[in-house]
Amino acid sequence: MTDTETRLKALMLRGMDGDAAAYRECLAVLGxxxxxxxxxxxxGAPGDVEDLVQETLLAVHLKRSTWDSAQSFTxxxxxxxxxxxxxxxxxxKIRQTLPIEDxxxxxxxxxxxxxxxxxxxxxxxxxxxxxxxxxSDVKLTGLSLAEAGARAGISEGAAKVALHRALKALAERMRxxxx
Amino acid sequence: xxxxxxxxxxxxxxxxxxxxxxxRLALVAGLGALAALVLVLTWLHTRPDLMPAMRGGMFWMxxxxxxxxxxxxxxxxxxxxRPGGSGRRGWILGGVVLGLFALVGVIQAMMSPDxxxxxxxxxxxSWTRCSPNILALSLPMLALGLWVVRGMxxxxxxxxGFATGLFSGGVAATVYGLxxxxxxxxxxxxxxxxGVLLAAALGALIGRWALRW
Numbered sequence: 250m251t252d253t254e255t256r257l258k259a260l261m262l263r264g265m266d267g268d269a270a271a272y273r274e275c276l277a278v279l280g281x282x283x284x285x286x287x288x289x290x291x292x293g294a295p296g297d298v299e300d301l302v303q304e305t306l307l308a309v310h311l312k313r314s315t316w317d318s319a320q321s322f323t324x325x326x327x328x329x330x331x332x333x334x335x336x337x338x339x340x341x342k343i344r345q346t347l348p349i350e351d352x353x354x355x356x357x358x359x360x361x362x363x364x365x366x367x368x369x370x371x372x373x374x375x376x377x378x379x380x381x382x383x384x385s386d387v388k389l390t391g392l393s394l395a396e397a398g399a400r401a402g403i404s405e406g407a408a409k410v411a412l413h414r415a416l417k418a419l420a421e422r423m424r425x426x427x428x
Numbered sequence: 429x430x431x432x433x434x435x436x437x438x439x440x441x442x443x444x445x446x447x448x449x450x451x452r453l454a455l456v457a458g459l460g461a462l463a464a465l466v467l468v469l470t471w472l473h474t475r476p477d478l479m480p481a482m483r484g485g486m487f488w489m490x491x492x493x494x495x496x497x498x499x500x501x502x503x504x505x506x507x508x509x510r511p512g513g514s515g516r517r518g519w520i521l522g523g524v525v526l527g528l529f530a531l532v533g534v535i536q537a538m539m540s541p542d543x544x545x546x547x548x549x550x551x552x553x554s555w556t557r558c559s560p561n562i563l564a565l566s567l568p569m570l571a572l573g574l575w576v577v578r579g580m581x582x583x584x585x586x587x588x589g590f591a592t593g594l595f596s597g598g599v600a601a602t603v604y605g606l607x608x609x610x611x612x613x614x615x616x617x618x619x620x621x622x623g624v625l626l627a628a629a630l631g632a633l634i635g636r637w638a639l640r641w
Contacts, residue, residue: 272442277435307434312511312581329583332511385429387436387437393440
């Protein structure tokens with residue numbers, strides 16, 4: 250368990266220095282943990298699980314400057330996940346309470362298969378076309394940001410700005426989706 | 429969209445990390461103090477005896493007290509603006525400073541020769557205006573602070589709003605000392621504290637719904 254923390258923290262630190270491959274790996278490991286975490290607390294709503302995984306990953310990405318690298322990264326990510334879950338219940342007017350739990354438990358759950366998210370596609374559909382193309386085309390292994398930008402008809406610099414804006418808009422729209 | 433594809437998009441946006449909370453909060457304090465200063469200069473005006481007052485101890489004692497409350501708010505919000513953060517250090521500092529000042533204020537009131545004198549100290553010349561003025565001076569910084577904190581990631585919105593209000597109220601009350609000639613511990617312990625706490629309460633009230641993300 251502490252191995253996961255050590256590994257995630259190292260990857261995240263490299264990611265915050267701009268190492269996209271390390272960052273991608275960090276988010277992938279985190280995504281598995283998030284899925285397990287939500288699945289155990291949201292039995293009966295499997296579709297919502299993937300929505301929350303995606304919404305939380307977006308939040309982790311956009312809010313990562315609030316992580317103090319002197320602190321545990323897993324504890325920080327767990328707090329984000331917990332907040333997103335409680336916020337989800339609040340918006341759906343579901344009366345639920347989460348026991349105070351340790352972030353060690355966050356690392357320990359089993360790993361369910363990824364489900365299909367709906368809210369992200371819905372949010373994506375409401376974005377301007379160029380942003381939508383960018384978000385769905387850009388791949389670390391496939392299309393680079395420059396190539397994806399070219400397909401959307403913009404320069405790499407403009408694509409960079411547009412992608413960041415698109416991700417922010419997605420986070421905002423997903424949050425409002427079930428409000 | 430599959431989660432893996434989302435992760436690809438996020439990783440492609442990997443480079444940019446915005447400045448960390450402390451720097452942004454310091455900017456909030458700077459701009460907030462400036463706004464309060466402009467309000468004092470143009471609306472309330474500085475106390476006529478500002479220069480001689482600045483040579484006395486009570487002027488600085490007041491500033492130190494309200495400044496410490498602002499620092500307490502800063503310490504709390506610097507942590508509460510982050511997921512899972514606890515404002516404990518700030519609450520302890522704020523509680524200790526408030527308790528000490530209240531104690532000295534009570535002692536000073538009890539040492540006065542009669543009840544009339546104690547009441548005069550309690551009311552000063554401006555007891556009806558002091559707290560509302562401090563609250564008014566804190567509003568620009570409170571608005572800016574809540575907006576900035578909203579861009580961070582507070583997981584306890586009400587507490588984070590309270591801390592932002594304490595931060596703003598402390599800074600505003602310190603600037604208010606340039607206008608307010610009151611000079612007893614009794615007065616400051618009651619009305620200054622009340623003004624700062626009003627700002628904190630307003631912050632909590634707004635934060636409860638405005639600080640969600």
